[in-house]
Amino acid sequence: MERRMSRAGLQQKKKTMWDMEPAADKSLARSTDTVLYRVHSEWRDVSFQAQASEADTAAYGEVLGQKKTVRESPEWRALDMGRMNITTVPPQLSRFGFLVELSLNKNFLQEIAPEICRLERLRVLDVSENMIKNIPPEICKLVALRSFVANDNMIRTLPPEMGGLWRLEKLVLDGNPLEDSLKTLYHERGATETVRYVREHLLITVEPPERVWHYIETAEKTLPHLTLFSHNILGNTFTSSQIYGYVPSWALEWERRKDLLLAEILHQYADIACLQEVETFHYDSFFLPALEKHCNYSGCFIPKTRSKTLHFADRHNVDGCATFFRKDKYRLLKTYYVEFNKLAKRKTSQCDDMYQRITTKQNVALILLLEETTGGNTFLCGNVHLHWDPECKDVKLVQSILFLEELERIRESTNPAFVVVLGDFNSLPDSGVYSLFATGHVDPAHPDFLGFKYNPYTQRGFNHNFGFKNTYSNAKELPFSCFSADFKGKIDYIWYSSRRLVVTGLLGPLSQEYMSKTVGLPNIYLPSDHIHLVAELSLKPGHAATPGATEEQT
Template sequence: MQHHHHQNSLGHYPSPPSHQQQSPAAQPISTHWQQQLMKYEETMRTARSPHHRARASAMASRGVAKSAITITNPNKPSEEDNPPSPSLALAVAIGHPSSTIAPSAEPVMRPAAPRPPENTWTQLDMGGVNIKSIPPSSGLFSFTFLTCLYLNHNALTSVPPEIAKLRHLDLLDLSGNNLTSVPPEIGMVITLRELYLFDNHLSTIPPEFGTLHRLKTLGIEGNPIDSNLKAILQKDGTPALISYLRDSCPMPVQPPPRPLIQINPHEPGMETFKVISYNILCERAATAKMYGYTPTWALVWDYRKARILEEVTDSKADIVCLQEADMGQYEDFFSRRLAELGYEGVYGAKSRYKTMQDSDRRLVDGCATFFKKDRYQLVESHLIEFNSIAMQRQDFKKTDDMFNRVLGKDHIAVVVLLEDLVSGTRIIVSNTHLHWDAAYSDVKLVQTALLLEEIEKVAHGFAKYPPRPPDTPAADDEDSVGARPPPPTYADGTKIPLLACGDYNSMPSSGVYDFLSTGSLSPTHPDFLSHTYGNYTSEGLRHKLGLKSAYTTVGAGGVPEEILSMTNVTPGFRGVLDYVWYSPGNLILNSVVGEIEKMYLEKTVGFPNPHFPSDHIPLTATFTVKPQREISIPRPPPVFS
């Protein structure tokens, strides 16, 4: 196939006539298309010679020492005793590679852009060296630190899908080849800002490119491209074309259900229950600016809330813990729809709602806990406002860090005290959402310590409550009621089954995780960031709740391993932030819902997407209540003033 060179320039377009009435053929060229043609002319004029950009960079930085390595033509791999020509070199360019598109400052989005691994060079120029093919096994795809890759003006007829491994590319130039198609996997490289496909044989653009929401320039001139796609780019520019591709992309294949992982078998006749914990991504946070890779229709709240409700109902959970549920949606949707399904709910909003008008406070998010009302009765509920509790601590009042770092964070927890209507078993359920910023690991530690202290106080009081009187049996149910064991009593709060669910915004390597799982933390732990928080940083952290993560198992050599590799899935982060902590002293973990299929995740830029309505995934676990071996003497009921 002969190489296709499309001759076109601004000079080939007639100037618009001076009179106001213009024929359609003589309409002025849009600014977007002018930029396209200017870049096309620049690329075709300057980049046909081998390693043009590397040599230009070397000239621009003459006199300054630069790192350079030799690059071998993938079609002619060299032996160790036959080194390649020094002319096949890579040079690190200074500044942005494009002379017409300047880098733009962009606000930090919730799903932060992935950062490339550190390396002494990040740009590779393999342009104009007559490369005919790049094998999928090429070492090129191991250079994951690359930010710019030039493969222009070669003889490529295809590009392998493995190019998607270069997840940190800012610029990719495939101009001047013999490509009739480009791999849709390029849509996984969402860091791209410039993608040049000039002078090929492309008739269309893969709809998967719709995820490239950071792309500023898509160069398509010199291709027999689909007229509809070209018209969008000519009129409204690259962002408009990317939006069109994103929203018209076919629905991806549904992944298989997440597997159920059995931990301990359930014994017949034992009391069991199921819990689901889920950060649902509140409506106001799910914007195209924050999640530009997600189809617009899949970000719409009406679509997402239906999928969230489907996740909850399909779980058939007895207890439901939702984070990032805003007040309006709790009142208008979740409380009503879940009530229809037999749930009762308790809600707590972040502290800021107290200072807002009614219309604004409905947008404030918080934590919502639901329970099956034919299974449990609500004894008490507690709203824990971390900044308010911190203000009351005498040892905190002398620290500037408390005022400067903790008080401005209005995160909360909702703690409910439940009692089984049949057995009388008590359960404490905590539902929380901690601060998100990794630069405030000290604040997360303080919030966690405050939470566990409050849980211990609540549990201690709950243990003193007398057992619930048995229900009056029906006439035809006397035998079964007579055989029913008496309700349990609790010597202290640690004997009551406990769940501590939520989005802790902390990875398993964090101080928060260490503290929750071990019961203590050194006052000099690095996550305190050398800040001062009274007794916490003079004596360390302690709790007596004996917690364990439901998603942690014992691996080889007794080393704990996480069952899930990620609970939060965005382009810039894939990792575990959400947990279901439980008290193994009085609960047996039976099963958890496992990972999303690996193959599906490999082809997914991030969540939310059409199948997963939040950037977090739900955690679901089933427990058995351990029978009490000893029945303590009931304590007198508490005296209330």
């Protein structure tokens, strides 16, 4: 067996090899579907393979400091910067977000730079034969990483955050002065078990700073009227370790998460709380009795449609929407249960797209007609959970139209003072769903219909006059409402009647610094992959003193 070279000898050999290497060898051969590039240590002279395209050259111009645009090229996904005598990684590297493989082996690096931890598509990282002492906690952001080679460095331990790299299949730490317990674990159990052990036993996430409440200044004097709370709580059925492998298994257990979820609701103590993905058994046995006891809430619940097709004993795991309200402030006048597939069946024959794509989905919504115990205003509160699949934009858009049609039918018969709609819309701000709620219109040729025929909507479009506005558009919007290892975006909203109401306060986002070191949610402090939204709304002047006035009378 070849004896391992000393650190000093290794670095001297590295320097000698670089000095002797001819310029023609400073580019690497093309692999099966990837072109690798070797770049000069001073970032001035580059030798490209003959196969490199003009697009490749343009992309690399950014690293060289030239005024060219980085673009993702299908020709290359890997970068080799090994044996270049570099001591630091240039910050421009973070712009190469399309990189899948990165080699920094046989250099003089003393740390894994933050720039590397921003390459979230990286699957292979080789930092072997350097002088690295510590692995930064930000490495948890490399959620796609499959192979991490870090042999022959000066690493003694692994950061707890490394437990979040649940996709890691290859971990090479040979030739490091590892602590005895870690060395034994690594040699006896291998890479996957080492990472799993770190995740299960050492991953202690820092508690997030409390979210800041933002008061919204208004030009008119208003009185606080109602606070709204919305949260997709992550149903227990969906907490698969295959999806949330970056979370310790014990942190996904319902007995732990339910107390955190309850604590969030109690802390905010909103007038109305709308929850999504609440399982039937958890509503009956936990949420309703707990919130009645601690908050004097009353509640309503609707499970997804498939609950009706199951044996009674099997219904307890079916999730749905739950709405709770303070009994000291509101009286429940009527509950409307909305099943989207049932609404779709009224408009369809078995041979059209409405039947094939909408009636097969199980999504539901709740609409409550509430009356103030003091003041006498009545209003409608909707709780919505649209279809989840990002490829089914048409389904979500049609479900939204069906919901708004039903909401309009109820409004005509009840004459509420205002309307609010909360929930998980599974739709980004550039979607047809968001545009429909915000503008009151969807064009018949909207691309989110995906070319399917949903008559009459794809013939004449659809309009509504609720005058909805997104509460978080009144201030700096949340950067996300859902944050997992594979998705980050705004898909949860609180909509309100802007002709009658004004936003006076909002719960702000999670700390940006905290989230920069987080793989995704949930974690041991935050029990869902969604964050809860909270908004305070007030009636505009002139409306608070006119009980029974409707939106049409404004």
